[in-house]
Amino acid sequence: xxxxxxxxxxxxxxxxxxxxxxxxxxxxxxxxxxxxxxxxxxxxxxxxxxxxxxxxxxxxxxxxxxxxxxxxxxxxxxxxxxxxxxxxxxxxxxxxxxxxxxxxxxxxxxxxxxxxxxxxxxxxxxxxxxxxxxxxxxxxxxxxxxxxxxxxxxxxxxxxxxxxxxxxxxxxxxxxxxxxxxxxxxxxxxxxxxxxxxxxxxxxxxxxxxxxxxxxxxxxxxxxxxxxxxxxxxxxxxxxxxxxxxxxxxxxxxxxxxxxxxxxxxxxxxxxxxxxxxxxxxxxxxxxxxxxxxxxxxxxxxxxxxxxxxxxxxxxxxxxxxxxxxxxxxxxxxxxxxxxxxxxxxxxxxxxxxxxxxxxxxxxxxxxxxxxxxxxxxxxxxxxxxx
Amino acid sequence: xxxxxxxxxxxxxxxxxxxxxxxxxxxxxxxxxxxxxxxxxxxxxxxxxxxxxxxxxxxxxxxxxxxxxxxxxxxxxxxxxxxxxxxxxxxxxxxxxxxxxxxxxxxxxxxxxxxxxxxxxxxxxxxxxxxxxxxxxxxxxxxxxxxxxxxxxxxxxxxxxxxxxxxxxxxxxxxxxxxxxxxxxxxxxxxxxxxxxxxxxxxxxxxxxxxxxxxxxxxxxxxxxxxxxxxxxxx
Numbered sequence: 001x002x003x004x005x006x007x008x009x010x011x012x013x014x015x016x017x018x019x020x021x022x023x024x025x026x027x028x029x030x031x032x033x034x035x036x037x038x039x040x041x042x043x044x045x046x047x048x049x050x051x052x053x054x055x056x057x058x059x060x061x062x063x064x065x066x067x068x069x070x071x072x073x074x075x076x077x078x079x080x081x082x083x084x085x086x087x088x089x090x091x092x093x094x095x096x097x098x099x100x101x102x103x104x105x106x107x108x109x110x111x112x113x114x115x116x117x118x119x120x121x122x123x124x125x126x127x128x129x130x131x132x133x134x135x136x137x138x139x140x141x142x143x144x145x146x147x148x149x150x151x152x153x154x155x156x157x158x159x160x161x162x163x164x165x166x167x168x169x170x171x172x173x174x175x176x177x178x179x180x181x182x183x184x185x186x187x188x189x190x191x192x193x194x195x196x197x198x199x200x201x202x203x204x205x206x207x208x209x210x211x212x213x214x215x216x217x218x219x220x221x222x223x224x225x226x227x228x229x230x231x232x233x234x235x236x237x238x239x240x241x242x243x244x245x246x247x248x249x250x251x252x253x254x255x256x257x258x259x260x261x262x263x264x265x266x267x268x269x270x271x272x273x274x275x276x277x278x279x280x281x282x283x284x285x286x287x288x289x290x291x292x293x294x295x296x297x298x299x300x301x302x303x304x305x306x307x308x309x310x311x312x313x314x315x316x317x318x319x320x321x322x323x324x325x326x327x328x329x330x331x332x333x334x335x336x337x338x339x340x341x342x343x344x345x346x347x348x349x350x351x352x353x354x355x356x357x358x359x360x361x362x363x364x365x366x367x368x369x370x371x372x373x374x375x376x377x378x379x380x381x382x383x384x385x386x387x
Numbered sequence: 388x389x390x391x392x393x394x395x396x397x398x399x400x401x402x403x404x405x406x407x408x409x410x411x412x413x414x415x416x417x418x419x420x421x422x423x424x425x426x427x428x429x430x431x432x433x434x435x436x437x438x439x440x441x442x443x444x445x446x447x448x449x450x451x452x453x454x455x456x457x458x459x460x461x462x463x464x465x466x467x468x469x470x471x472x473x474x475x476x477x478x479x480x481x482x483x484x485x486x487x488x489x490x491x492x493x494x495x496x497x498x499x500x501x502x503x504x505x506x507x508x509x510x511x512x513x514x515x516x517x518x519x520x521x522x523x524x525x526x527x528x529x530x531x532x533x534x535x536x537x538x539x540x541x542x543x544x545x546x547x548x549x550x551x552x553x554x555x556x557x558x559x560x561x562x563x564x565x566x567x568x569x570x571x572x573x574x575x576x577x578x579x580x581x582x583x584x585x586x587x588x589x590x591x592x593x594x595x596x597x598x599x600x601x602x603x604x605x606x607x608x609x610x611x612x613x614x615x616x617x618x619x620x621x622x
Contacts, residue, residue, distance in 0.1 A: 029496035029548045058487035061475035066487075069478065087488065129490060132541055159493045161544035184500070186555050191504050327507075 002122060002153060003047065005039030008210075008221040009197075013178070016043075018202050019121075020151040021177035024170050026160045031193055033182035035219050037157040038071045041124050045076040049121040052114050054143070055086045056129040072217035083118045085110055090129070104138055108145040115146035123147075127158040136166075140174055167198065177201040185382055187329070192299065192382055194224075196273055209273040209383075211299065222297045224274040226375065228265070229291060229319055230304035231312035232283030235335040235365035239304050240265040240280040242371045264290070269372075271379050274299075285315075291322065300329045300378045305348070307334035307362060308341035313351040320352050329382050332360040333374045339364075389522050391435070391559045393428055394618050401603040405583070407522070407557035410550045412578060414566040415587035419594055422528055423613040424587065425561045426452055429524035430616045431462040434517035436506050437524045438464040440499070442489045442532035445470050449528075450483075456616020461512035466498045481505055482512075490536040492545050499549065503556060523558035530577060531565040543576055550580045 001016035010016045017023055017040075025036045044051055055063050063086070068074050089110060097103035107130075114120060123143060130139040143154055160166055160181070170176045178200050184193040196209040213220050228236050228243075244267035265280030279294050281287065295301070301323045305316045316332075323330045332354065336342050345360055354360065359377065363370035390403035398404060405411065411428075415421030430453065431437040437458070439449050446467035453463045464482045471477055471485040479485060484502065486494035505511045506521050527533070533542055546562070553560045564577060566586070578584060583600035588608070595608040610621040 027493060029492065029545060030500035030552065032497055032500065034493070034497065057490040059472070059475060062471050062487045065476045087490075126493075128493065132538055157493075159496070161541060161548070186552060191500075 002040070002049065003043040004036070005043030006036070006219045006221070009219075012197065012205065012208070013200065014203055017153065017155075017178055019153055020147075021153050021201075022175070023153070023155040023178040024167070024176050024180065025155070025157045026167050026170075026179065026181045027157060028160060028181070028183045031182050031184040032191075032214050033193065033195070034157070035070055035214055035217070036180070036182060036195070037124060037126075037155065038067045038077075039219060040155060041067070041122075042071055042073045042076045044122050045079045045081060046073075048081070050081045050083070050118050051122045051124060052083045052085070052111070052118065052120045052146075054111070054123065054125040054130075055084060056090045056126065058087055058126075060084045060086050070217060081118075083114050083120065085114065100134070104134055104142055107142045111142065111146045115152060120146070120152055122153045122155060124155050125157075127156045131158065136169060136174070171199045175201070183383075187382075194274075194383070207273045208275065211297070213297075224276045225298050226276055226278050226378065227291075227294050227298045227301045228278055228280040228304060229301060229323075230283060231306070231309075231315040231319070234283065234304045234306045234309070234312065234316075235337060236280045236283060236304045237265050238365040239302070239333065239335070239363075239371055240267040240278050242365060242368045243267055243269055243278055243375055264294070269375065271376055272383060274379060274383075276375075276379070283315075291319075295323065295326055295328060298328050300331070300382050302331055302333050302374060302378065304333045304335055304365065305352075307336050307343055307348070308338050310343060310347075310351070313348070317352045320354065320358075329378065330358065331374060331378050331381075332358065333363050333365070333371075334360060335365045336362055337365075389518065389557060391522065391524060392432060395598075395620060397609065397620065398598065398601060398604055402601060405559045405601075407559065408554040409583055410553060410560040410562065410581045411583045411585060412581040413561060413563045413585045413587060414574070415563065416567045416589060417565055419587045419589045420613060421563055421587050424585070424596065424611070424618060425526050425528060425563050426456065427613050427616050427618045428561050429526045429559075430456055430458045431524060435522040435524060436462050436464070436511060437526070438466065438499070438502055440466045440468070440495060440525070440527045442468045442527070442529055444528065446483045446485070453616070458616065459512075464502045464506075464511065466495060466502065468495065481510065488536070489533050492537065492541075496545070496548070499552075503552075507556075520557050523553075523556060524561070525553055525558055526561045527563065529563040529565065531563070531568055534569065534573070539573055539576060543580070546577070546580050 001018060003010050003016040027033045067077050093103055093106045097106050125143055146152055171179050179198045180195050181198055182195045194209050194211040198207055210221050211224055228240050230236050267278040269276050281291050281294055303320055306312060361374050363374060389407045392399055392404040413421050413425050429437045441449050446465040449465045450460050454460050467485050468489045471487050477485050484498040550560060586597050588595050593610055596611050597606050597608045598604050599606045612619050
């Protein structure tokens, strides 16, 4: 097994990447996901494997400097078990070849030579330029050529400008063993990045999306969570219990029912491949100190209000302000506890000082479809990519 | 919605400047001072930020230009795609970031996102935080250079993402393209990504511009020059 260098991901994969596999890290533009490749490279080197890095758009020195700056493992990334084919080699190949076919042959010859002489275990290739110059078939055949002689693992990073259809081709036409897409929302704040484990050939893993952040040279995975907050008696607990998937139970932090108003509600749901945990905060002001820690790493927030209880609007306004200050995406769910007494949207917006772009939904917290609509639109908003 | 003042009376008096989310192509022949026009249009006014993706000048040269033009350099960021090829160990700072070459679209995309995130977080300069979302003027100082390194279709897809992001953050984007080096197909494909085109021409050593795509602004040729980072329309 080749570890990815990301502990939580390795656990999901059953220890790492099996030898002789073909792996794709597919990145969308602008997402800070370069550490996936660098971490895997560093972990492979630490394991004593010999690695070839193919860098058609940069030089060895620039790559090494950037990789060490990003990941920090100077020792591993300066290892003599590391061979390169870089932008200077690419220029030589382009100058020396009379045709595109000759160029492809030269690429193959160079890769085979390095693999044979150095006994390469893993090839790490930045695929963009090879793909652009030769297309998918020939581009991959160039990299595959070295794998015919010995069992070499191939790991690609690719800037995917074509979206899902291209990723599908890696999976279905070229039988890649592990395909991971790395994406981020189009909103600048909070920077919400996530990867989706789209395909694993060696284990029947479900498709899963996991948010991550990058800190101190590490990819940190965290639990997708949505916080449900609002004034007391607005219907938060009902909302969380009806939001949860039918086969999942909601819990109240393991305390007796009679004290439940002062405890957190937990629920789970699955949407867009995210296994999302819902955290319902208590509504009373004395529990406000719990809110800030709960908001940490939240994907989004639902503020539940009683659509008929104007007295609670100042409290809701305070909570909306708290969330807005953290720049966490949020929506308002106005719960029609009494369908005959519903305050108009304009009055609610005015009372809560809500900008137009913040969605406000009238719901019944006891209706699963209403609750799902709110949560699904929130997740769609958070994960929407510029297009 | 925020309006980005241009200093060009013909635009500012009609609509108050470029509307937030506008992407503008400057189509100009070589040596027509179009880069100066682009820089003048993205010079940050008070409370604004500017980012230049420089594919043909070093970051230091870009910053110098803004300094001479009277801009506060604390509000100017540069993504430099030139310097790293000769100085591989050059390190990023908050306002100056480096990618290995103009081919490195992955790096360009990441540095752009990082810079925007820093601006939105209020950590870009030590000035007082102002408007939110912060007004950002962005310039690619030339698409022509990027087209030398990457295929048109690839660059189109990449610019599609970049222009959409800029729209999303309510910024304004200025993209320079040499009008004489590319065929009609290239020009029309790039134009598809833009809301407005400023054409530049030179006749008898006099530069002219015309503005197309802004409602209420006539598309007549106007004589212009750039002085101290300011576009001056001549009589």
